[in-house]
Amino acid sequence: xxxxxxxxxxxxxxxxxxxxVADNDGPVALxxxxxxxxxxxxxxxxxxxxxxxxxxxxADGAKIIVLDIDSPGGYLSTTLELVDMIEAATDVHTVxxxxxxxxxxxxxxxxxxxxxxxxxxxxxxxxGLIMMGEDAAFRYAPEKERSYLAQxxxxxxxxxxxxxxxxxxxVDKDLVVFKATHKTDDRTEFxxxxxxKSMDDTASWDRGKPVREAGDSTFFTATGSRAVELGMANQxxxxxxxxxxxxxxxxxxxVIRGTWVDTLILxxxxxxxxxxxxxxxxxxxxxxFSSPGVGIGALLSIFCFGLFFWSRFLGGTAxxxxxxxxxxxxxxxxxxxxxxTGVGGAGVGGGGLMxxxxxxASRRVFLxxxxxxxxxxxxxxxxxxGSLVGFIVALFFMAKYLGELPLISRLALAPPTTDxxxxxxxxxxxxxxxQIDIDSIQVGDxxxxxxxxxxxxxxxxxxxxxxxxSEGDFVESETTVKVILRQGSRVVVRAV
Numbered sequence: 437x438x439x440x441x442x443x444x445x446x447x448x449x450x451x452x453x454x455x456x457v458a459d460n461d462g463p464v465a466l467x468x469x470x471x472x473x474x475x476x477x478x479x480x481x482x483x484x485x486x487x488x489x490x491x492x493x494x495a496d497g498a499k500i501i502v503l504d505i506d507s508p509g510g511y512l513s514t515t516l517e518l519v520d521m522i523e524a525a526t527d528v529h530t531v532x533x534x535x536x537x538x539x540x541x542x543x544x545x546x547x548x549x550x551x552x553x554x555x556x557x558x559x560x561x562x563x564g565l566i567m568m569g570e571d572a573a574f575r576y577a578p579e580k581e582r583s584y585l586a587q588x589x590x591x592x593x594x595x596x597x598x599x600x601x602x603x604x605x606x607v608d609k610d611l612v613v614f615k616a617t618h619k620t621d622d623r624t625e626f627x628x629x630x631x632x633k634s635m636d637d638t639a640s641w642d643r644g645k646p647v648r649e650a651g652d653s654t655f656f657t658a659t660g661s662r663a664v665e666l667g668m669a670n671q672x673x674x675x676x677x678x679x680x681x682x683x684x685x686x687x688x689x690x691v692i693r694g695t696w697v698d699t700l701i702l703x704x705x706x707x708x709x710x711x712x713x714x715x716x717x718x719x720x721x722x723x724x725f726s727s728p729g730v731g732i733g734a735l736l737s738i739f740c741f742g743l744f745f746w747s748r749f750l751g752g753t754a755x756x757x758x759x760x761x762x763x764x765x766x767x768x769x770x771x772x773x774x775x776x777t778g779v780g781g782a783g784v785g786g787g788g789l790m791x792x793x794x795x796x797a798s799r800r801v802f803l804x805x806x807x808x809x810x811x812x813x814x815x816x817x818x819x820x821x822g823s824l825v826g827f828i829v830a831l832f833f834m835a836k837y838l839g840e841l842p843l844i845s846r847l848a849l850a851p852p853t854t855d856x857x858x859x860x861x862x863x864x865x866x867x868x869x870x871q872i873d874i875d876s877i878q879v880g881d882x883x884x885x886x887x888x889x890x891x892x893x894x895x896x897x898x899x900x901x902x903x904x905x906s907e908g909d910f911v912e913s914e915t916t917v918k919v920i921l922r923q924g925s926r927v928v929v930r931a932v
Contacts, residue, residue, distance in 0.1 A: 469500035469685035471533070472692045478510030478541045481705055483518055484752025485698050490521060493692060494528055500685050502531045503549065509540025512565065512585070519548040519592060531683055534558045534660065534669075535676070547592045547603055552669040553682060554660030560668065561649070561657030563589070563606040582608065599626040599667050602647070605656035612651035615644040626666070697750070704747035705798075707819045714794065714823035717741045719830045721766070745797060754797035761796075765789030794820050877902060877927060881919045888913050895929060904929045 470493045476482050493501055509515070522530050522545070532538070532546035537559040544563050546552055554560065565585050586604045593603035605611045605628070612629045619640055626647065632638060647666065650656045663669035673682050680687035703709055717740030724733030741762070748754030768786025798816040876897075883895040883902070889911035895904045904917075904927040911917065911931045921928035 466680075466684055466686045467499040467529070468497065469502060469680070469683065469689045470496070470498040470692055471502040471504050471689045473504045473694070474542075475504070475506040477508055478514050478518070478545070480511060480514050480753060481702065481751045483511070483514035484750070485694070485701065486518065487521055487752070488750065489692050490525075494525060498528060500529045500531060500683060501525070502533050502679070502683070502685075502689060503545070504533050504535070504691070505538045505542050505546055506534070506536045507538060507542035507545075509542045509544075509563070512541060515541035515544055516588070518545050522548040523592075523595065529683075533673075533676075533679060534560055539563070539657075543606055544589060544592065547589065547596060547598060547668075550596065551683065552663070553671055553673050553679060554663055554669045556659070556661045556672050556674065558660035559657060560660070560663050561606050562655045564609055564655045565607060601626045601628045601631060602650060602656055602666060602668055604628065605647075605650035607655065609653050609655050610651070611656075612646050613656070614646045616641040617644065618642075701747050701750050704743060705751055707815060710744065710798070711819050711823040711826065713740045713744050714820065715826040715830065717744070718823070718827040719834075721769075722831065744794075748797045753799055758793045758797040761789050762793035765791075765793060791820060791824075876900070877919060877922060879919050879922055882932065883917055883919070883929070885911055885913050885915045885917055889917075889929075895927075902927055906930065 472486065472489050472493065474482075474486055490501065529551070530549040531551045531553055532549035534546060534552070534554045535558055536555070538546045539559065539561070540563050543560050546560060552560075565582055585607050589603045589607055590600040593600045601611070601613045605613050613626050614632075615624055615626055616632075617624050619642060627635070632643070647656075649658050649662065649666075658666060658668060660669060660672055664672050671682060673679050679685075680689050704713070717737045720733040720737035720740065722733070724731075724737060745754055745759055745762075748758070765786045765788070768789065771786075795813075795816050798819070799813065877900070881897060883897040883904075886894045886896050886901060889895075889904070889906040891906040891910070893904065893906075893911070894901050895917055896902075903925075904919075906917070907920070907928065907930050911929075916932045917929040918932050919927060920930045
């Protein structure tokens with residue numbers, strides 16, 4: 437979702453006529469472009485927001501999409517998802533614009549673009565795969581993981597026409613790369629030691645000196661000017677004002693920045709806010725179940741859980757599967773409270789489905805694939821458990837002080853006073869409970885509500901005052917009711 441200002445900028449740029457400028461060979465048609473800012477770490481949430489903006493710009497008809505990258509990298513899985521997104525966008529020309537730095541996963545993301553434009557002193561590279569050990573210390577990833585990433589990066593660079601050996605040196609600190617010139621046609625290429633040893637025609641090449649940025653136990657990292665010299669970037673642009681002319685785009689290029697929606701999504705995905713939303717939503721559910729027909733609890737619960745799932749939808753971690761599981765769980769719990777006697781398997785299963793849906797709605801992978809995924813799972817679980825603890829504390833507070841809270845006291849059933857007790861019934865001095873005998877109450881008996889049933893309350897049967905529960909509907913005081921079910925001390929009535 438884009439705000440009105442951004443939509444106007446895009447509409448103005450996309451609706452503008454194509455401009456033609458002249459060069460030595462004749463007029464050149466300038467293309468409509470849009471620039472998307474990405475000045476943050478690569479996380480599942482930031483990746484989902486970037487993907488949403490990218491898809492929106494493509495749908496709006498831009499011919500050139502500029503990714504303004506200033507990022508230290510982040511999650512490898514999210515990075516590769518964004519790479520797939522760029523490579524699949526064959527109908528647009530993608531440009532990675534780097535003013536300051538594109539490090540680690542951000543460098544890999546930039547490699548996938550059709551064109552890389554850099555500032556002279558920008559940095560690109562250092563994409564070594566680092567993993568956190570069990571002792572919380574960062575280490576170089578095992579050979580198996582490095583080999584996969586190295587091959588994937590080589591493939592990305594080859595598709596974009598960049599030296600694959602230098603791209604591989606971004607993720608392999610021990611890879612020595614040098615430049616070689618063909619003796620016949622004077623073309624130059626970069627080779628690693630492994631590639632050179634596997635070649636059959638090394639005699640046809642003049643081997644040069646190793647690239648100083650690659651090898652010697654350092655991941656390949658280059659400045660903007662050096663990256664252009666080595667063929668890892670296309671051209672240097674001194675300032676953003678010259679970018680439109682460098683890529684043949686209509687000037688000015690509209691910039692797509694984060695909107696208030698993106699800020700709200702980030703805020704709602706903060707664990708403390710998430711826990712508070714869930715706690716309030718659960719309390720509101722209990723209020724609604726305790727007094728059906730009021731609707732305040734239902735509306736508040738829908739609002740809280742709606743915000744939770746909406747933020748996860750746009751954050752890219754939730755789908756309709758999690759929503760359906762949650763609704764099924766709530767349905768089971770409602771059946772237990774309003775229809776089925778006791779907790780039973782339906783209540784436990786419903787509560788379990790609700791918790792499972794809430795945890796899965798916050799995750800991008802079903803099972804942890806790395807220590808970082810495990811830590812993320814732990815944070816999600818602790819957030820849910822924290823909301824449950826807050827929920828239990830809130831219920832205890834409501835049960836203890838319900839009658840003292842002005843807005844909630846209307847939902848509570850106050851103890852009966854002597855003016856509502858029929859003749860012959862008195863309050864027990866020791867416990868405050870009404871002395872009653874329900875052995876004579878049978879299915880089909882009629883009584884009169886001694887107060888509102890929400891759905892629980894008391895009904896007068898002759899000289900007896902009996903605790904009952906209605907079928908689930910709100911029953912007003914003094915309404916005639918009929919007993920439709922009796923199980924032990926539990927009496928269920930229906931308004932006549």
